[in-house]
Amino acid sequence: MWTQGAIFALMLLITTSVTSLVAIYLVAASPPPLRPSVPYASRATYVAHVAFRASVLLLYVVILVVEALGLGVTMLSYYTVWTFALQGVYLVWAIVHQLQRQRPSSRQSMYLHSLFDNCLAMSVLVLVVYWSLLYIPKMLWYSYIQHGGNTVLFGIELASTRRELQTHSIAFVLVFPTLYACFAWISVDSWLYRKWPYTFMDLDAPSAPLWYAGIMGGHVVIFGPVWGLSRLKRLAPTAPHSRIKTSNEV
Numbered sequence: 001m002w003t004q005g006a007i008f009a010l011m012l013l014i015t016t017s018v019t020s021l022v023a024i025y026l027v028a029a030s031p032p033p034l035r036p037s038v039p040y041a042s043r044a045t046y047v048a049h050v051a052f053r054a055s056v057l058l059l060y061v062v063i064l065v066v067e068a069l070g071l072g073v074t075m076l077s078y079y080t081v082w083t084f085a086l087q088g089v090y091l092v093w094a095i096v097h098q099l100q101r102q103r104p105s106s107r108q109s110m111y112l113h114s115l116f117d118n119c120l121a122m123s124v125l126v127l128v129v130y131w132s133l134l135y136i137p138k139m140l141w142y143s144y145i146q147h148g149g150n151t152v153l154f155g156i157e158l159a160s161t162r163r164e165l166q167t168h169s170i171a172f173v174l175v176f177p178t179l180y181a182c183f184a185w186i187s188v189d190s191w192l193y194r195k196w197p198y199t200f201m202d203l204d205a206p207s208a209p210l211w212y213a214g215i216m217g218g219h220v221v222i223f224g225p226v227w228g229l230s231r232l233k234r235l236a237p238t239a240p241h242s243r244i245k246t247s248n249e250v
Contacts, residue, residue, distance in 0.1 A: 012212050013181055016174040023171035049160055050098055056153050057091040060084065063142040070140075077187055077197040079180050080130070083122045084146050086176065087154065090115050110166070117169035117223075120158060122176065123151040125222045129215075134198070158230060165227040173219050181212070 040046040064085065067075050075081050093112055130147040139147075181201075188196055196202045200211040 012209070012216060013178055016178045016216055020172070020174045020178065024175075026171070050095065052156070052160070053091050053095050053098070056157075057088060057095065059145070060088040060091065063145060064088070066142060073191070077184065077192055079177070079197070080126055080146050082176070082180050083119070083126055084150060086115075087119045087123065087150060090119050113163060113166055114169040114172055116154075116157070116163075117165045117227075118172050118176065120151075120154045120165070121173065121223045121226045122219070123154055124226055125218055127151050128222070129218070159233070162233065163230070164233060165223075165230040167227065170220070170223050173223055174216060177216060177219055 040049070064081075067081070090112070093115065097108060097112055126146075127148050184197060184201060185203075188194055199205075200208070202208060205211075
């Protein structure tokens with residue numbers, strides 16, 4: 001188990017953990033100023049956005065249930081499922097926050113936006129890694145949604161508001177993959193019986209250090225282009241908005 005690759009990977013995870021904790025502490029100690037929320041153009045727009053989120057959430061629940069029936073507890077070993085479930089958490093939080101909205105802005109909105117930022121960036125990374133390295137021809141229908149369709153849906157979510165990715169959200173970008181890697185290590189030595197969910201995670205492989213470094217680095221690198229794409233929204237013409245109390249974009 002404690003091969004040279006394992007030691008390197010462990011050091012890498014310790015580094016990412018410390019880096020994440022420091023970055024999160026800095027954001028918490030000096031939080032960025034709150035941005036004023038933008039009201040929806042109309043009540044119909046507000047209702048349509050809630051309905052969209054609820055529909056996507058229902059789709060996510062159906063997919064996770066179908067996958068659980070097919071794979072059982074083994075599904076928990078896949079990073080795709082982790083990121084997909086996290087996107088579901090965002091949708092639940094966003095819907096609840098949207099329905100309970102009473103103030104134009106709040107710290108909760110900022111953290112909700114940070115969760116969205118990381119969900120979108122991770123979905124793009126999963127899409128790139130899967131279709132370039134892990135693709136298998138015989139895919140189940142829901143795999144297309146987990147490895148691409150979700151990115152489209154979250155792209156629509158991004159386009160449906162004037163929200164842009166927040167630069168400080170990158171402080172959280174390594175938290176999730178670090179937690180997953182630790183979970184995978186424990187699982188492989190327990191209930192997965194030495195069967196790695198992804199072959200490149202095998203610590204006995206000589207290339208393991210490069211894979212771990214590449215995947216962790218990919219989470220940081222992919223955030224830049226996704227953030228840049230969100231900035232392109234500034235080029236779109238803005239329409240006049242009516243003031244709808246308690247119905248600001250979140």
